[in-house]
Amino acid sequence: MTQILVTGGAGFLGSHLCDRLIANGNDVVCVDNYFTGSKENIRHLIGNPHFELMRHDVTFPLYVEVGQIYNLACPASPIHYQFDPVQTTKTSVHGAINMLGLAKRLKARILQASTSEVYGDPEVHPQTEDYWGRVNPIGIRSCYDEGKRCAETLFFDYWRQHKLEIKVIRIFNTYGPRMHPNDGRVVSNFIVQALKGEDITLYGDGQQTRSFCYVDDLIDGMVAMMNSDPAFVGPVNVGNPGEFTMLELAESVVRLTDSRSRMVFMPLPQDDPKRRQPNIEMAKKQLGWAPKVGLEDGLRETVAYFRKLLNTA
Ligand SMILES: NC(=O)c1ccc[n+]([C@@H]2O[C@H](COP(=O)([O-])OP(=O)(O)OC[C@H]3O[C@@H](n4cnc5c(N)ncnc54)[C@H](O)[C@@H]3O)[C@@H](O)[C@H]2O)c1
Numbered sequence: 001m002t003q004i005l006v007t008g009g010a011g012f013l014g015s016h017l018c019d020r021l022i023a024n025g026n027d028v029v030c031v032d033n034y035f036t037g038s039k040e041n042i043r044h045l046i047g048n049p050h051f052e053l054m055r056h057d058v059t060f061p062l063y064v065e066v067g068q069i070y071n072l073a074c075p076a077s078p079i080h081y082q083f084d085p086v087q088t089t090k091t092s093v094h095g096a097i098n099m100l101g102l103a104k105r106l107k108a109r110i111l112q113a114s115t116s117e118v119y120g121d122p123e124v125h126p127q128t129e130d131y132w133g134r135v136n137p138i139g140i141r142s143c144y145d146e147g148k149r150c151a152e153t154l155f156f157d158y159w160r161q162h163k164l165e166i167k168v169i170r171i172f173n174t175y176g177p178r179m180h181p182n183d184g185r186v187v188s189n190f191i192v193q194a195l196k197g198e199d200i201t202l203y204g205d206g207q208q209t210r211s212f213c214y215v216d217d218l219i220d221g222m223v224a225m226m227n228s229d230p231a232f233v234g235p236v237n238v239g240n241p242g243e244f245t246m247l248e249l250a251e252s253v254v255r256l257t258d259s260r261s262r263m264v265f266m267p268l269p270q271d272d273p274k275r276r277q278p279n280i281e282m283a284k285k286q287l288g289w290a291p292k293v294g295l296e297d298g299l300r301e302t303v304a305y306f307r308k309l310l311n312t313a
Contacts, residue, residue, distance in 0.1 A: 003065065005029045005108075007058050007099060008072035010037030012178045013113070013171075013215065013222075017070060018042060020219050022050050029064055033057040036075045041178050058095035059087075062102055068226060069110040071099045074148070076115075077183035078141065078269075085143035092147030093154070100158045103165075111167040111226045112155050114235060116276055117145045118170060126277040129170070129235050152235060159233055167225050167232075172239025172278045176215030176298060177305035187212060187299075190250050191306045194259035204268040206247035211277045213240035214298035217291035224287040232286050239278035240291040252296065256303050 004021050008014040009030030014037065018028050022045065029052045030042060045051040056062055058073045074091050075081040081088040096112065103110035119127045120135035135145045158164040175187035182192065193200045221238035244252075250263055283289045 001025055001027055002067045003027045003029065005031060005064060005066040005069045006072060007031045007070070007095070008037065008074060008113075010034060010039060010042050010053075011072065011076075012037075012041070012176075012180065013174065013218065014070075014072045015041035015178055016176070016215050016219050017072070017222065018045060018051065020223060022048065024223070026050070028052070029054065029066060031056045031058065031062065032073065036077075036080045036180060036183065058098055059090045061098050064102070066106065067108055069099055069103050069108055070113070070222070070226065071096065071110060072113040074113070074144075077180065077185045078144075079184040080180075081144040082140055085140075088143040089147040092144070092151045096151035096154045100154055100164065104158065104162050109165040109167065109226065109230075110155075111169065111222065112151055113222070114152050114168050114170045115144075115148050116170055116172040116237070116239065116278065117141070118149050118152065119276075120145060121274065122276070125275055126241060126279040127237065128279045129237055129282055165230055167228070168234035168236070169222060169225050169238045170235050170278075171218065172213055172237065172276065173210050174213045174215055174218045174239070176302055179302070181306065181309060186210065186246060186249065187302065188306070190253040191257065191299075191303055192310065194253050194257040194261050195303070195306055195310055197259060197261055199264045200250050200254070200261045202246050202250060202263055202265050204265070206250065206263070206265065207245050208268075208274045209243045209245050209277065210249070211240050211243050212249070212295060212298070213238070213291055214293035214301075217293050221283060221287065221289045221291075224289045228287055236282050236286065237278040237280055238283055238289070239280065241278055241280055242295060243275075243277045244295065252299055253303070256296070256299050
């Protein structure tokens with residue numbers, strides 16, 4: 001049994017990770033300041049002797065005794081990370097410094113939940129890990145993109161300078177139960193709008209593409225990376241290469257929810273990437289990992305979750 005720290009453990013991905021780690025026979029310390037996460041996501045774990053919950057902001061140092069650290073704390077959707085952009089950068093950068101410092105003291109292995117946003121609005125498609133990205137350093141998304149890029153830098157400097165055991169994954173759009181219902185992310189947006197019978201808002205002409213990974217697949221990849229050969233540090237893309245236009249996604253959601261919602265088109269927000277698709281050859285080769293859940297199956301689970309949440313069953 002390993003003692004494992006999960007920062008951002010009350011969030012969407014973090015709560016699924018806590019579930020998985022406990023199911024695998026570990027003890028989990030979940031740390032969260034509840035900025036975007038919720039106790040509801042982990043309520044079923046409260047009282048479990050293998051689960052410990054701490055309210056803590058990772059921009060402040062933390063002293064706990066653990067053998068592994070998963071660093072997920074950071075608001076992930078534009079609405080949330082743009083709400084207090086200075087705090088977003090602090091969470092990524094000071095959070096990484098604090099967690100890396102803790103890992104160094106404990107000689108613990110540490111994994112960073114980085115993001116496909118480090119590629120910015122990419123000229124290379126699909127994105128491979130050796131692509132350096134095209135990020136606007138002064139735009140409204142920069143607090144997140146540059147914060148995450150700086151966190152990656154810190155991870156690699158701790159690895160080179162202090163021989164820390166690091167792991168960096170670049171997560172591409174992931175969806176599933178426990179997503180925040182109104183954080184503006186496209187999958188949750190469309191499902192909530194469809195279930196409420198509201199207009200479905202598409203930006204631009206709806207032809208921009210995204211690749212969507214179901215949460216169970218993502219957690220498989222994350223845990224496989226943490227437990228991979230110490231010599232393999234990443235960064236490694238984890239996502240589903242299946243590429244869909246926003247219009248196709250909206251049509252699937254309308255079909256699966258039996259909704260009568262109309263689709264309406266709004267102007268594209270600033271710096272919105274037109275295409276985003278992971279190349280996952282490295283994850284396949286190094287981790288033996290590939291996603292298994294197709295979009296329709298994943299959407300069905302997610303729709304069922306939101307139906308219950310919104311009480312529209
Ligand atoms: N979901 C995705 O598609 C996606 C894609 C790329 C990267 N990621 C990364 O994965 C991680 C988890 O994302 P998510 O989708 O679960 O988002 P989320 O917002 O549901 O989870 C983030 C969690 O971090 C907590 N948090 C935020 N600031 C904190 C702070 N200063 N101290 C302590 N806790 C703090 C929040 O309260 C929340 O519980 C994030 O680091 C995100 O950048 C997610």
